[in-house]
Amino acid sequence: MEILLVVIFVLGYLGIAMEHSLKIDKLIPALAMMAILWALIGVNHLDVFEIIPGIGKESHHVEGVLLHHLGKTAEILFFLMGAMTIVEIIDYFDGFSTIKSFIRTKSKVRLLWLFSTLAFVLSAIIDNLTATIVLITILQKIVSDKETRLWFAGLIVIAANAGGAWSPIGDVTTTMLWIANKVSANQLIIHVLLPSIVCYALPTLIASRLSIFKGNIEEIIVEDNVNTNSALMFYLGLGGILFVPLFKTLTHLPPYVGMMLSLAVVAAVAEFLSNRRFKVGKAMGDHDGSHHSPLHKSLSKIEMPSLLFFLGILMAVAALESLGMLYDFAGSLEANIPYLGTEHASTKISDLVVLLLGAGSAIIDNVPLVAASIGMFQIGMDEPAWHFIAYAAGTGGSILIIGSAAGVVAMGMEKIDFFWYLKKIGGLALIGFLAGSAVFVVLRDFLLNSH
Known part of the structure; x- marks a missing residue:
């Protein structure tokens, strides 16, 4: 029976990895795989x-285990739902147009550093996918040459993925590790910020x-903010997420x-501003949009396919974890692959395993990879291996255009060719990934030896 379950999981995994070839949304194989495994x-x-950490496997009734994993998955889904809604409220007020005020130079090199740095910082707050969408949208308005814009977009993808790796709210995988109490926010930043x-x-x-x-580049046209509340909602929304x-x-x-508290505050301010604007418009004879609520509008635009995909893949991985299969697989990895880190490290997960996981995230979605890691490795909170996994899974996807959500959305917005990205940008991403990994190992060993 275990062989059958593994085959179903592998087939579902292939369906997710080949969604572009099959032209089937990855949420479909994820949900089907989850339901069939638990059935x-x-x-x-x-x-x-x-x-149980330190004890091992403890038998439970299937309904209790299913409810336990559903609760853990729901924590992630509701967190993401709140963050997505805040981002959509910011966009409702055209808040991201505030970023345009930072762009005053015409130098391509300065613009490259500006966009890359903005991608790195923004992705740590509003997640790498949203940061990529926002910055490429702005990029399309100020850079007219297609080839130049493709290069900008490729470097934005690298920077956005790197920025999401060191923040507990910057990438789905780091959020998963944070919510699962595998990493704390301050230790994640200490260990992963410099490599990122x-x-x-x-x-x-x-x-x-x-x-x-x-x-x-040609003359930059900076448009004036149409919405007078855009800057207020931009900073309020970012502040709410950082809170x-x-x-x-x-x-x-x-x-x-x-996140629900932050959403309540941001939504309350949004409703107040929207109602006040409606009253002014009504006094002037404008009755359009009287039934539009910023909160309702934003909730209707959040990425439900992504949330359902996360539900499917996380619960599918939980099924294998509940059978003890991931636990046993991790034991064989630790026994057969040598640890490459410092002798004083208490974590016995090979750096090579983590690097392979990072490289694998360029081919296979990093969410199931990290979900499987959480189920496999029974090591303590803030062990260096968790920080390395956060870095590797977050940044390794930049090597291929289809290896991260940021890359996929950039591919769609700019029609980036897979092989063009592999030839022009993939090598740069690989250099950054390996260099950051080397810095992580050196920093980790230094911190461990200094204690």
Whole structure:
């Protein structure tokens, strides 16, 4: 029976990895795989376990284990739902147009550094996917040459993925590790920020020496903000998202609770501003849009396919975890692959395993890879391996255009060819990934030896 379950998981995984070839949204194989796996477990009355750190496998009833994993998955989904809604409220007020005020130079090199740095910083707050969409939208308005814009977009993808790796709210995988209490916000930043900076800065530095970034672009037209509340909602929304780690630190409650509080505050201000604008418009005889609520409008635009995909893949991985299969697989990895780090490290997960996981995330979605890692490795909170996994899974996807959500959306917005990206940008991404990995290992060993 275990062989059948593994075959179903592999087939579902292939369906996810080949969604572009099959032209089937990846949420479909993810949901089908999840439902079939748990159905087979239930029908065949298979023994399910909960992995207790330091103890091992402890048998439980299937319904209890299913409810346990659903609760953990729901924490991630509601957190993401709140963050997505805040971002959509910002966009409702055209808040991201505020970023245009930072763009005053015509130099291609300065613009490259500006866009890369903005991608790195924004992705740490509003996630790498949204940051990529926002910046490429702005890029399309100020850079007219197609080839130049493709290079800009490729470097934005690298920087956005690097920026998401060091922040607990910057990437789905780091959020998963944070919510699962595998990493804390401050230790994640201490261990991963510097490698992430190297990961984005080195490719940007190399690219800035290329001929494509010599000279200036045409005259920049900076549009005035149409919505007078755009800057207010931009900073309020970002502040609300940044408040969540602080809320978790102060209350020790799950992050989704803080995100719901931030959403309530941002939505309340949005409704107030919208109602006030409607009253002014009504006094002037304008009755259009009286039934439009910023909150309702934003909720209707959040990425439900992504949320359903996360539900499917996380619960599918949970099925294998509950059978003890991931736990046993991790044991074989630790026994057969040597650890390459410092002798004083308490974590016995090979650096090679983590690097392969990062490279694999360029081919296979990093969400199931990290979900499987959480189920496999029973090591303590803030062990260096978790920080390395956060870095590798977050940045390794930049090597291929289809290896990350940021890359896929850039591919769609700019019609980037797979092989063009592989030839022009993939090498730069690989250099950044490996350089950042080397910095991580050196920094990790230094911090471990200094204690």
